[in-house]
Amino acid sequence: MSSAADGSAVIDPEVAYRAASGRDPRFDGRFFLGVTTTGIYCRPSCPARKPLRRNAVFFPSAAAAVAAGFRACKRCRPDSLPGSRHWDASGDLAARAVRAIRDGAIDELGVAGLARRLSVSERHLHRILISEVGASPVQLNRTRRAQTARTLIEQTSLGLADIAFAAGFGSVRQFNDVMLGEYGVAPSALRRPATRAATPDDAPASDAAPTIVLRLRHRAPYDDGAMRAFQRAHAIPGMDLIGADGAFTTPVPATHGPALATVDWAASGDEHLTVRIRPADIADLTGIVAKLRRWLDLDADPQLIADALGHDPVIGPLIAARPGLRTPGSLDGPTTAMLTVVGQAVSLKAAGVFASRLVGTFGAPVGESGLRAFPTAQTVADAGAEALREIGLTGSRAAALHRLAGALAGGLELSPAADRAEARRELLALPGIGPWTADYIALRALGDPDSFAPDDLVLKKSLGAKTARQASVIAAAWSPWRSYAAMHLWTASAYLP
Incomplete structure (x- = not known):
């Protein structure tokens, strides 16, 4: 998807149909699918059977679909999405909330904290999720806990009480009630005889908790x-x-x-x-x-991506040679963003040296493992640009890292729950952060499957493009999976960004 000069959404029907065919919720809110044979419109992730291409039309907003005479699907309820065209284009609230709940936001922040992160009221968040997915934030989080608990029951020998608290339940009684409601049996009935706990010999030692x-x-x-x-x-x-x-x-x-x-x-x-x-x-x-x-x-669904890109003359042979290639994500958005800035315009080896000094100077020890964690954004912001120069960074890069850390400590959201367009705007507003950095952060920290860095030297060389604009034109055919196309080009060039 792209934008016209006046800011209106521009939808490529072929790109949209490929995205809808995979029912990937990462595309919810970017466009809406209308079915001409039924007069119904849906979200891209709707579980209903997808129409033939000739029967599918696409709209930038729910309002546009209604104006064209389409009715809202009763299964995926696209009419319940926030109404603004610009809001829809930047990412559906419900989809962002579900991604955040999946990543543990309610356990960390509570429902009220999640609502604040998404810049809505707690009541509005509850209403949207009930309408959109048929469950409240608490119910979604309860199911998430039950799924985690079942994995632990089946794959470990932890006691059921330990599993209950590991999965986030407040009590063993609550754990038993939820598991019975979710799976129809008591937790003990899910235990497999072969499960056992293993303590590896080669893992860093610590007495903080069992492995x-x-x-x-x-x-x-x-x-x-x-x-x-x-x-x-x-x-x-x-x-x-x-x-x-x-x-x-x-x-x-x-x-x-x-x-x-x-x-x-x-x-x-x-x-x-x-x-x-x-x-x-x-x-x-x-x-x-x-x-x-x-x-x-x-x-990720590698077959879906292969179906979309496998016939492309540039990417198709790479997929055949490297089936199942994934895009590395992020364990922590702020950490990935700061490391990206540290590594700007230097080799991977040099970036590793600078990052190691940063960790050694400002990172906190991780138990008795001998390893240190990457410093938090607040720690880096408090250190000051001059202290960052002492680890070997140039003055401009130290200043850019310090400004980014300050923005992150001040609330810049870099996670799959973030509004991708807004996050990119905020990144580009920081001196020292350009389009390549913003695009790479979107790919890894925001989990955007359609991010592409046309300024990247390796990508331009691989495509025979002299300018970023030329690279963008070529890559447009790979949307909405341009992140995966980029990884194929990077790995084919024996270069990992």
Whole structure:
């Protein structure tokens, strides 16, 4: 999707149809699908069967669909979305709220805090979610907790009481009632005999909490080689640890303090990744798992992306050679944004040196692991630009990092729940942050599947484009999956941004 000079939405029907075919909720609010044979309009993620291409028309807003004579679908209720065309174009409130709840926002902030983050009243948030998805924020969070609890019951030997609190329930009685309501059986009936807890020999030692071993499922194929290469290229000495078998350990920000998470590539399978998690508090586990899934892009549908891009003369051969390639996400939006600024206009090796000094100087120890967490935005903002220069950053980059940290500490939202267009505007308003940085942050920290950095030198060279405008024109054919197209071009060039 793009915008015309007057700010109105411009919809490419072929792009919109590809997005709607995958029912990906990341596109809700960007456009609406009308079905000419039924006279009904829907959200892109509507579970109803998608019409043939010749019977599909697209609108920038619910109001435009109604004006054209279409009625709202009773299954996905597109008429309940916030009414502004500009609001709809920048991201649907309900979809942003669901993504935030999935990532643990209610456990961290409560319903009132989530409403403040989304800049709406608690009552309005409740009304929108009831209308849009048929459940209140509390009900959605309860289902999320039940799903986490079932995973822990089936894959670990933790006691049921420990699982109840790890999943976020306030009491064992509440846990039992919810699990019975969600699955129709008592929690103990879900236990598999083979479950056991494992404590790895190669993980950093700590007595803070037991290690939880989980199998995080994903759709096959999954290009683990590319993800492992990305982790190696971006590992920060002092913060990340790569084991002899390639297992990757890194801190994960959490409410009660950073956890240590290890991706055990050797123990992973075709349809799951094995992770070992040592949280500071077991109550943080649900949110940690959500962050890991986003970081490793475990919820993507590789077949859907291959169907959309596989016939393209440029990207198609790359998909055939690297099926299941994912876009690395982010464990923490502010951290990813600050690291992106640190690495501007320098090599990956140099960026790693600067990041390691930043962690060593300002990062806090993670238990007794010997590793340190990346400093918070508030810590970096309080340090001042002059202190940042002492780690080797140029004056301009230190100033840019300091301004970004101040904006983040002041409320700049960089997460999948953020309004992507607004976040990009706020980033570009900061001196020292240009379009490439904003686009790359959108791809990783905001989880935008359609972000593309036309200013990137490698992308322009791969496409034979002399200017960013030329690269944008070529990449338009890959929407709404331009993030994945960019990753294919980067990896094909043996370069990981």
